[in-house]
Structure formats: C-alpha cells, structure tokens
Amino acid sequence: MIFASVLILLGVLLLLVIGISIIQQQKARVEAERRIELARHRAVIDETEEVLSNTGLFPCSSDLILMLYRRVENALTGALPIARNQSSDYERRLIDLRGQIQVLQSTPKPAPAIELFRLPDSDRQILTLVQTLKKMKAILRAEHNKGKVDPSVFSQEEQRIDSLQLRINVDSMLGRSRAACFMKQYGSAKQMVTKALATLHTIKAQTPNDPFIAQKVEEAKAMLEEITGAQKSAQPVVIKSKSDDDDIDVLFQPKKKW
Structure with missing residues (x-):
C-alpha cells in the first residue's frame, strides 16, 4: 500500500x-x-x-x-x-x-513647386x-x-519623386562628366553628358517652364561642345614623312624608255 x-x-x-x-x-x-x-x-x-x-x-x-x-x-x-x-x-x-x-x-x-528644388x-x-x-x-x-x-495621390506623389530622382541623376552625370574630362577621358565624358542631355530633354517635355532644367540643358550643351573641342585638340596630328612623298612621286613620274 x-x-x-x-x-x-x-x-x-x-x-x-x-x-x-x-x-x-x-x-x-x-x-x-x-x-x-x-x-x-x-x-x-x-x-x-x-x-x-x-x-x-x-x-x-x-x-x-x-x-x-x-x-x-x-x-x-x-x-x-x-x-x-x-x-x-x-x-x-x-x-x-x-x-x-x-x-x-x-x-x-499646396504641394511646393518642384521647379524650386x-x-x-x-x-x-x-x-x-x-x-x-x-x-x-x-x-x-x-x-x-x-x-x-488614394490612387490619385499615389500617382501624383510617385511622379514627383521620380522627377526629383531624375534631377539628381542628371546633376550626378554632369559632375562625373566634368571629372572624366579633367582626367582627359573624353569618350566617357561625352557619353555621360549626352546621356544627361537626353534625360534633361525628357524632363523638359514634362515641365517646359522649369528654369532649373533650362539652365542645365544649356550647361550640358556647353559642356558637350567643350568636350568635343578638347577631344579634337587631343587627337594626334598625322604628318606625312618626306620618304612617303618621294615614293608617291616616283610612282607617278613619267616612265623612262630604255
């Protein structure tokens, strides 16, 4: 028990x-x-x-x-x-x-104007x-x-953020283009400033009265001209040697009869 x-x-x-x-x-x-x-x-x-x-x-x-x-x-x-x-x-x-x-x-x-950014x-x-x-x-x-x-608010605000991001990207591309030009990397500089110009034209089509974008377009165009000029100046000048000229003269001179 x-x-x-x-x-x-x-x-x-x-x-x-x-x-x-x-x-x-x-x-x-x-x-x-x-x-x-x-x-x-x-x-x-x-x-x-x-x-x-x-x-x-x-x-x-x-x-x-x-x-x-x-x-x-x-x-x-x-x-x-x-x-x-x-x-x-x-x-x-x-x-x-x-x-x-x-x-x-x-x-x-009211939403602040994005043009003032x-x-x-x-x-x-x-x-x-x-x-x-x-x-x-x-x-x-x-x-x-x-x-x-609200869907309308979402669409409007997302578009504003996209526009701001594009502006920052443009400024970044122009800055990198300046740096590449300073390093005499003219091909890369030209490529970046051309891309920046294309982006600027896209933004300008959406906001044609934006003074900031107009200013950046002119700045990019001037930079493109400067890079193109520097690129041409940096190209080596080809000088024909005297021996090449002599060879051409011999080739085309009247043939002698033997």
Whole structure:
C-alpha cells in the first residue's frame, strides 16, 4: 500500500514538473513573439521618423507628410498594448502625433513647386537625399498596396519623386562628366553628358517652364561642345614623312624608255 502511494506521489510530481515546464515554455514563446512584434513596430517607427526628419531636403507635399504621420500612428497603436514599461512613452507620443495630424488636416498646404528644388551643396546631404527618396518611394508603394493611399495621390506623389530622382541623376552625370574630362577621358565624358542631355530633354517635355532644367540643358550643351573641342585638340596630328612623298612621286613620274 505504501509502495503504491509512493508511486502515485512520484507520478503526480512528474506530471507537475512536466506541466510547469510546458507553462514556462509557453510563457517564453509568448514573450519572444511579443519582443519580435514590438521590434517590428519600433523598426517602422524609426524608419518613418528618419524619413520625416529629412523631408526638409526636398519639396514635400502635405499628403506625403500625412501618410508618414499615419504610418507612425499605426505602428504606435500596435506597439502600445505590448510595450509594457514603455507604454507611457508610446502613449504620450501617440497623443502628440494625433495632434499634429489634426493640425495638418485642418490647414492643408499646396504641394511646393518642384521647379524650386535645388540640390544641397554637401555631398553628404546629397547622399542622404538619395537614400531618403528611395525609402519614401518604397513606403509610398507599401502604403498604397495596403489601401491607405488614394490612387490619385499615389500617382501624383510617385511622379514627383521620380522627377526629383531624375534631377539628381542628371546633376550626378554632369559632375562625373566634368571629372572624366579633367582626367582627359573624353569618350566617357561625352557619353555621360549626352546621356544627361537626353534625360534633361525628357524632363523638359514634362515641365517646359522649369528654369532649373533650362539652365542645365544649356550647361550640358556647353559642356558637350567643350568636350568635343578638347577631344579634337587631343587627337594626334598625322604628318606625312618626306620618304612617303618621294615614293608617291616616283610612282607617278613619267616612265623612262630604255
């Protein structure tokens, strides 16, 4: 009887240990999933806020700013229930953000003219601008695929981003063309400035009254003429040797009769 009681007690203890282990594993799994989900929301918040901080580098419309605000709002809303000790911080940020969204919706501003865009002077800022536009375009497409951006707004804003990227590419091509010309690599320089001119004509067809594009077209044309002139000057001059002339004279002189 005692032996049977001991066996029963051991069985109960074994089941208890197994149960505790299962519960701990379940808690660990839930905690791991919570951390992964929180990290995902935080990554969205950090990426979007980084893009927002760089919108001063290019003409950005209220529609794009509002899209970015709402993306942060959705991420904060998803993070709030699982943030635990950070919940108060997320709640405060959510309140502030909703206030900014309300202000932006009540006082919408017209999209700034893309013709006023000028490239930053710093190479570092230009690199930041290129990366920001790339991220902005990816975010715009992702939000549109989720049905959170109106199709007309999506089409208009994507076209603006494409135009900005083309302008940056043109300036980059002209810069590389100058560098290649300085290194006397006239073939590469001519190829790049010709490509830049083709891109400029494409942009000019879309925005014919853009003074920046008109200026760049004239700059590219002048550069092309300069490169062509330098290329001709660099070509070696072929001087016929006297012996070649003598050979030709001998060939065509009257034949002697023997």
